[in-house]
Amino acid sequence: MLEPLSGPISEPAIVQTYDRKRRLGLTRVIAPGIAVLLGLFTVVFTIYLIRVGVPSSRTVLAFLTVGVLVACVMLFLLAAVAARRDGMLLATRTTIVGAGLTIVSFTILWAFVVGNGLDPVTFGAFAATGIAIALAGVLGDSSMIVIITVAMNAFVLLALIFAPPIVPGVGPASWQYLLAREQGLVGPMIVLEQWVFAVIMLASRASFRRTLGDIGAAYVQIRRLDQLEQLKDQFITNVNHELRNPTMALQGYIELLRLRHEKVTPERRGQLIERAARASDDLVALLTSVLETQRFDSGAQEFTAEAVNVCATLEDAARLIDPREGNMIERELHVHIPEALEVWGEQVRLRQILTNLLSNALKYSSNGTPVEVLAHTVLEAHPGEGRPWRSTASAARQTVEIQVRDHGLGIPPEQKPLLFKRFVRLPRDLASNVVGNGLGLHLCRILAEAMGGTIWVESTGVEGEGSTFIVRLPAPPAVATPAQAVRVTEMGFSPPQAAGC
Amino acid sequence: MGTDGTGGDRTYKVLIVDDNPNLLSIITDSLLELGDFQVVTAADGAEGLAAFYAEHPDCMVIDVKMPGLDGYQLVRAIRGDPETAGTPLVILTALVQDSNRFAGMAAGVDCYLTKPVKPQDLVAAIQQAIARSEAERRQQLRVLVEEPPPEA
Numbered sequence: 307m308l309e310p311l312s313g314p315i316s317e318p319a320i321v322q323t324y325d326r327k328r329r330l331g332l333t334r335v336i337a338p339g340i341a342v343l344l345g346l347f348t349v350v351f352t353i354y355l356i357r358v359g360v361p362s363s364r365t366v367l368a369f370l371t372v373g374v375l376v377a378c379v380m381l382f383l384l385a386a387v388a389a390r391r392d393g394m395l396l397a398t399r400t401t402i403v404g405a406g407l408t409i410v411s412f413t414i415l416w417a418f419v420v421g422n423g424l425d426p427v428t429f430g431a432f433a434a435t436g437i438a439i440a441l442a443g444v445l446g447d448s449s450m451i452v453i454i455t456v457a458m459n460a461f462v463l464l465a466l467i468f469a470p471p472i473v474p475g476v477g478p479a480s481w482q483y484l485l486a487r488e489q490g491l492v493g494p495m496i497v498l499e500q501w502v503f504a505v506i507m508l509a510s511r512a513s514f515r516r517t518l519g520d521i522g523a524a525y526v527q528i529r530r531l532d533q534l535e536q537l538k539d540q541f542i543t544n545v546n547h548e549l550r551n552p553t554m555a556l557q558g559y560i561e562l563l564r565l566r567h568e569k570v571t572p573e574r575r576g577q578l579i580e581r582a583a584r585a586s587d588d589l590v591a592l593l594t595s596v597l598e599t600q601r602f603d604s605g606a607q608e609f610t611a612e613a614v615n616v617c618a619t620l621e622d623a624a625r626l627i628d629p630r631e632g633n634m635i636e637r638e639l640h641v642h643i644p645e646a647l648e649v650w651g652e653q654v655r656l657r658q659i660l661t662n663l664l665s666n667a668l669k670y671s672s673n674g675t676p677v678e679v680l681a682h683t684v685l686e687a688h689p690g691e692g693r694p695w696r697s698t699a700s701a702a703r704q705t706v707e708i709q710v711r712d713h714g715l716g717i718p719p720e721q722k723p724l725l726f727k728r729f730v731r732l733p734r735d736l737a738s739n740v741v742g743n744g745l746g747l748h749l750c751r752i753l754a755e756a757m758g759g760t761i762w763v764e765s766t767g768v769e770g771e772g773s774t775f776i777v778r779l780p781a782p783p784a785v786a787t788p789a790q791a792v793r794v795t796e797m798g799f800s801p802p803q804a805a806g807c
Numbered sequence: 808m809g810t811d812g813t814g815g816d817r818t819y820k821v822l823i824v825d826d827n828p829n830l831l832s833i834i835t836d837s838l839l840e841l842g843d844f845q846v847v848t849a850a851d852g853a854e855g856l857a858a859f860y861a862e863h864p865d866c867m868v869i870d871v872k873m874p875g876l877d878g879y880q881l882v883r884a885i886r887g888d889p890e891t892a893g894t895p896l897v898i899l900t901a902l903v904q905d906s907n908r909f910a911g912m913a914a915g916v917d918c919y920l921t922k923p924v925k926p927q928d929l930v931a932a933i934q935q936a937i938a939r940s941e942a943e944r945r946q947q948l949r950v951l952v953e954e955p956p957p958e959a
Contacts, residue, residue, distance in 0.1 A: 546901075546903075547901045547902070548901075550901035550903075550921075550922040550923055551827050551829065551830055551901060551922060552829065553922070553923045554830065554833065554922040554923030554924060555829040555830060555832070555833045557923050557925065558833035558834075558836075558837060558923070558924075558925070558926050559833060559836070561925050561926050561927065562833075562836060562837060562840050562841070562926050565840075565841065565926070565927065566840050566841070570840070578836065581832060581833070581836070584829070585829060585833070588829060
């Protein structure tokens with residue numbers, strides 16, 4: 307059963323996580339296992355040395371050999387401890403290198419220091435280099451396999467060249483001497499065998515990663531479907547909830563008229579009819595806002611781009627804000643926008659974006675705090691500098707950045723990627739009393755991208771520091787922007803009288 | 808005798824607490840058209856609590872999801888005060904899941920209504936809640952009269 311993953315869900319992330327888990331798990335068994343086996347071998351070897359008797363001239367060397375073996379046992383124990391503590395790289399590399407080192411140092415001591423030369427024990431050690439390569443294949447990654455194999459190649463060849471001959475009295479081996487004897491074949495054979503081993507390991511590892519990739523893809527798909535299910539449920543709940551108020555108003559007035567239309571004065575009748583009409587308009591407005599995102603989603607809409615004045619559009623947008631979202635209280639809006647600043651896009655879309663952003667800023671911050679809107683031109687050096695762009699501008703281009711800043715709760719950093727998705731509302735906001743349908747920011751993103759721009763949010767996540775939503779849109783082409791008077795205004799929101807109450 | 812249907816001879820005062828102005832509008836009009844009520848409105852929980860203590864309504868209609876003090880907190884505040892605990896409280900909310908209904912009943916409301924509610928049904932619910940509360944009060948008074956208080 308696959309454990310649920312925390313953090314970003316993507317195929318590479320999953321492959322990496324499970325590969326890591328596998329290597330760590332294997333090392334936790336292998337490192338102590340080898341430590342025990344090597345320890346036993348050391349003990350047996352020491353007993354052998356003692357039984358066979360070491361000439362007094364070689365005592366130091368004998369102790370050295372045993373000492374090296376013990377040190378190697380320590381290395382594997384270190385790897386085991388590192389594996390216990392989730393230090394995957396340290397554990398795996400120590401094990402692999404430890405295996406290589408054990409074989410190499412033992413051979414050096416046996417063949418060179420003690421002087422036994424190319425005897426069966428030494429050839430046994432050459433064969434044992436396969437263990438190091440196998441460990442690299444099982445515990446390491448592809449580069450470790452290649453590195454260890456090359457290292458073992460070098461070791462074997464050097465050992466063959468420089469090892470003292472078995473037959474005493476015959477001169478020291480050299481590479482020519484090596485080639486002249488039948489044992490000249492040994493070197494290339496062993497190297498070949500090591501590479502066959504390496505290739506098997508490389509293939510095995512590649513196949514394993516492919517399987518992990520498939521599992522990862524399936525897992526990502528499952529998670530996406532789960533998320534979609536959740537989002538769909540959330541959306542249905544939200545819309546269901548939102549629809550009830552306007553529906554009650556509409557049904558209510560119609561019922562009142564049905565029950566009382568003959569008993570009330572004409573003026574009163576007219577008033578009730580007016581209110582019924584208003585309730586039905588509200589209902590239509592709600593449905594339209596839900597459907598609009600659908601329309602934008604399902605296909606790119608053509609529009610004619612033109613120069614749109616940011617200040618004027620912002621004023622329009624502010625007027626459109628539903629006063630209920632400001633809690634029916636005056637809020638301060640600080641505007642720092644050059645009067646003549648224009649973007650290249652469509653007025654209705656820009657207004658919609660600003661309406662949504664302002665509305666969010668009001669809803670998600672408390673009554674005493676101001677909302678700030680700033681705008682300025684920005685020269686964008688390289689399109690795609692970490693931000694996704696729809697348009698294919700090649701050189702640097704002039705853009706306009708509009709920032710809407712509030713001093714509310716802020717956005718926790720790990721939830722920022724969720725914000726612009728359809729129907730998503732942060733868990734914190736779903737549990738709160740703030741009403742919303744999760745479509746506003748998604749719509750903003752679609753509209754911004756349709757105009758060749760982009761939108762993102764910056765927030766520390768600290769309560770009181772709020773969030774800054776930034777929309778970057780193309781500037782009108784080929785227009786020099788002289789230094790312009792920046793308009794700083796403090797606009798108050800006075801909601802219109804709630805009619806009828 | 809008033810036309811509010813409870814058989815009493817006075818106009819009952821109802822306090823409506825909802826953050827949606829269109830809702831306040833339709834409920835007010837419903838109560839004025841279909842019964843002889845006096846209507847006071849409040850746009851959020853805090854305002855509602857203040858209005859409750861200022862106006863001493865005979866019944867309250869409360870929305871649940873409101874900014875600041877929500878409907879349940881308001882209910883608990885009123886029920887928590889022994890002087891006001893008997894006030895008839897009607898919850899009127901868009902939250903329709905059973906879990907919400909249980910929570911509402913557990914908070915001690917007299918009636919849990921889900922939007923949309925037809926005007927006549929809302930008025931009937933309010934009248935019933937007031938009538939029940941009046942009957943309880945009369946019962947309590949009768950008990951006090953029939954059982955003399957213990958000697959101090």
